Every structure is written in C-alpha cells, then in structure tokens.
Amino acid sequence: MSPILFYFFAALTLIFGVAVVANRNPVASALCLVVSFLGLASLFVGLDAYFIAVVQVLVYAGAVMVLFLFIIMLLDLKAEERRKINLPAYAGGILVAVAFVAQLWLVLQRFSAAHAPFPTLWLKDGQTSVDDVRNVGTTLFSVDNLPFQVVGVLILVATIGVVVLSKRELK
Amino acid sequence: MTITLFHYLFVSGLLFAIGLAGVMLRRNIIIIFMCLELMLNAANLSLVAFSRFNLVDGLPNYNAQVLVFFIITVAAAEVAVGLAIIVALYRARQTTHVEDINSLKF
Numbered sequence: 001m002s003p004i005l006f007y008f009f010a011a012l013t014l015i016f017g018v019a020v021v022a023n024r025n026p027v028a029s030a031l032c033l034v035v036s037f038l039g040l041a042s043l044f045v046g047l048d049a050y051f052i053a054v055v056q057v058l059v060y061a062g063a064v065m066v067l068f069l070f071i072i073m074l075l076d077l078k079a080e081e082r083r084k085i086n087l088p089a090y091a092g093g094i095l096v097a098v099a100f101v102a103q104l105w106l107v108l109q110r111f112s113a114a115h116a117p118f119p120t121l122w123l124k125d126g127q128t129s130v131d132d133v134r135n136v137g138t139t140l141f142s143v144d145n146l147p148f149q150v151v152g153v154l155i156l157v158a159t160i161g162v163v164v165l166s167k168r169e170l171k
Numbered sequence: 172m173t174i175t176l177f178h179y180l181f182v183s184g185l186l187f188a189i190g191l192a193g194v195m196l197r198r199n200i201i202i203i204f205m206c207l208e209l210m211l212n213a214a215n216l217s218l219v220a221f222s223r224f225n226l227v228d229g230l231p232n233y234n235a236q237v238l239v240f241f242i243i244t245v246a247a248a249e250v251a252v253g254l255a256i257i258v259a260l261y262r263a264r265q266t267t268h269v270e271d272i273n274s275l276k277f
Contacts, residue, residue: 006174010182017186017209021193026201033205040186040212047179047223048231052215052239059243064208064250071254072201075261093195097188104184114176114224122229130230139233140240151244158248165255168262 006046013039026077030068037061048121050132179220187213200260200267204253211246215239 016036023029037060044053108114121130140148186209193206222235261267 003172003174006178010178014182014185014189017189020202020205020209021189021197026199029202029205033208036209037212040216043179043182043216044219046174047219049219049222049236049239052219052236052243055240055243056212056215059247060208060212064247067250067254068201068205071258074258075201075267077199077201077267090196093192096195097192100191101184101188104181104188108177108180108184111177114180117173117175118223119226121226121231135230135233136236136240139237143234144237144241147241151241154245155248158252162251162255165252165259 006043009039009042009046012036013043026072027069030065030072033068034061034065037065048130048132050129051136176220176224180217183213183217183220186210186216198269200257200269200272203269204250204257208246208250211242215242218242 013036016032016039019032020029020036023032037056041053041056041061044050044056123130190206190209190213193209194203197203197206218235218239222232222239225232225235227233257267260272264272266272
C-alpha cells in the first residue's frame with residue numbers, strides 16, 4: 001500500500017475513532033463508528049485481505065451499525081446532559097490509555113523484524129493479486145471446518161437468546 | 172519511506188487505546204459498547220497485518236484470516252445479545268447511564 005494511502009486511511013480510522021468517544025450524541029457516535037470501520041476495511045485491502053475487508057464492510061458497517069442505530073432510535077436517546085465529571089476516573093482512563101501506547105511504542109521499537117518491509121507475494125503468471133476468497137474458503141472448510149460449524153451453533157444460540165431477551169415479560 | 176508491520180501494529184495499538192479510553196471515560200452504556208467493538212477491530216487489524224507478514228508458500232497465512240472471520244462472527248452475535256440486554260435494562264430502569272445502575276454496588 002502506498003504510504004500516502006496508508007496514512008490517509010489510518011488517520012481516518014483513528015480520528016473517527018476518537019470522535020466516537022468524544023461525541024455527546026449517540027447517533028453521531030454511531031455514524032463516526034461507521035466511517036472508522038470503513039477506514040479499517042481500506043487498511044485490510046492494503047494488506048491483501050480483500051475477503052476480510054468486504055466482510056468487515058458487510059457485517060460492521062452494514063448489520064452491526066444498523067442494529068446500533070435501531071436501538072438508539074428505539075430507546076429515543078437524546079444527547080447526554082452534562083453531569084459532574086468524575087475527575088479521578090477521567091484521569092485514570094486517560095493515564096491507562098497513554099501508558100498502554102507508550103509501552104507498545106517501546107516494545108515495537110525493539111521488535112526489529114517489524115521494521116523490515118512486507119515480503120512480496122508469489123503470484124502466478126498473469127495474476128495481479130492473490131485468490132483471496134478461494135484461499136480463505138479452502139482453509140475455512142478444510143482445516144477449520146469444526147470451528148466453523150460450532151460458530152453456526154453459536155449464532156443459533158445468540159438468535160434464540162435475543163428473541164427470549166426481547167420478550168416483553170422476562171420471567 | 173515504506174510502510175512496515177510496525178506502522179500497522181502501531182495503528183492497531185492506538186485504535187485499541189482509543190477504545191480502552193472510551194470504555195473507561197464514557198458513562199453511556201451504548202457508547203461503551205461501541206468502544207468494545209473498536210477494540211475488537213484493533214485486534215483484527217494486528218491479526219491481518221501478521222497474516223500478511225508471515226507468508227506461507229508465498230501466500231498470506233490464511234489461518235489468521237479465518238480467525239478474523241470467526242472474531243467478526245462472534246462479535247456480531249455479541250452485539251445482538253448485548254443490545255437485547257440493553258433494551259431489557261432500559262425497560263426495567265429507563266436509563267442507559269451506568270452510574271444510575273448501581274443495585275449491585277457495595
């Protein structure tokens with residue numbers, strides 16, 4: 001991925017990620033989250049993970065965000081009124097996040113392999129990119145077949161759980 | 172200046188830190204939930220970056236991408252269940268502010 005595109009999409013992801021946290025209005029937060037996820041999907045494309053990028057857009061920017069917006073509108077949430085801020089909690093939260101980034105920076109500086117450029121892919125003649133979907137599918141249905149089926153059961157359980165939880169009378 | 176694994180991992184770490192700060196700073200349960208999604212996506216970014224970095228026979232390591240696929244699936248299920256719980260909570264208490272929900276607080 002060219003550096004300009006990388007910096008553009010990384011900045012998009014991070015700035016709108018900050019906007020999710022900073023916005024008072026939940027609807028604005030949810031819309032910022034969509035843009036952040038789209039930036040992330042672009043970063044996946046830069047890493048030759050086209051399938052994951054498309055799934056990211058479909059599942060997150062599509063399904064999950066629609067769910068979030070539905071719930072926000074269903075609950076009819078207004079922008080949060082300002083309350084007395086809990087200063088130790090604020091300071092603690094920012095401190096932990098900054099400490100995490102500082103430590104990550106130090107560890108990554110010492111991780112020398114990470115500073116080498118990405119190895120080039122071995123492409124067959126005439127190919128311009130990898131057969132991404134085919135390769136993911138082959139792995140998914142051969143090596144990881146059992147986990148794949150277990151995830152299917154998990155989604156069934158989640159669906160039933162949501163239906164039960166959403167009943168008017170919880171018993 | 173080429174883009175290396177370092178850049179991707181650092182962006183992933185920053186995104187995780189933003190999500191972490193959001194979970195600790197915000198008091199609206201829906202926004203806390205969005206920040207959890209942000210943290211899951213940060214983990215996905217580092218997995219995909221390592222998949223591209225560690226080639227197997229000249230191709231990205233697809234085991235990592237399948238893991239990302241599973242994470243996205245489980246995260247989607249988690250969002251559905253979590254939002255259903257939030258709706259049930261709102262019906263019971265008429266609030267999404269975490270400081271108003273303190274029955275279990277010592």
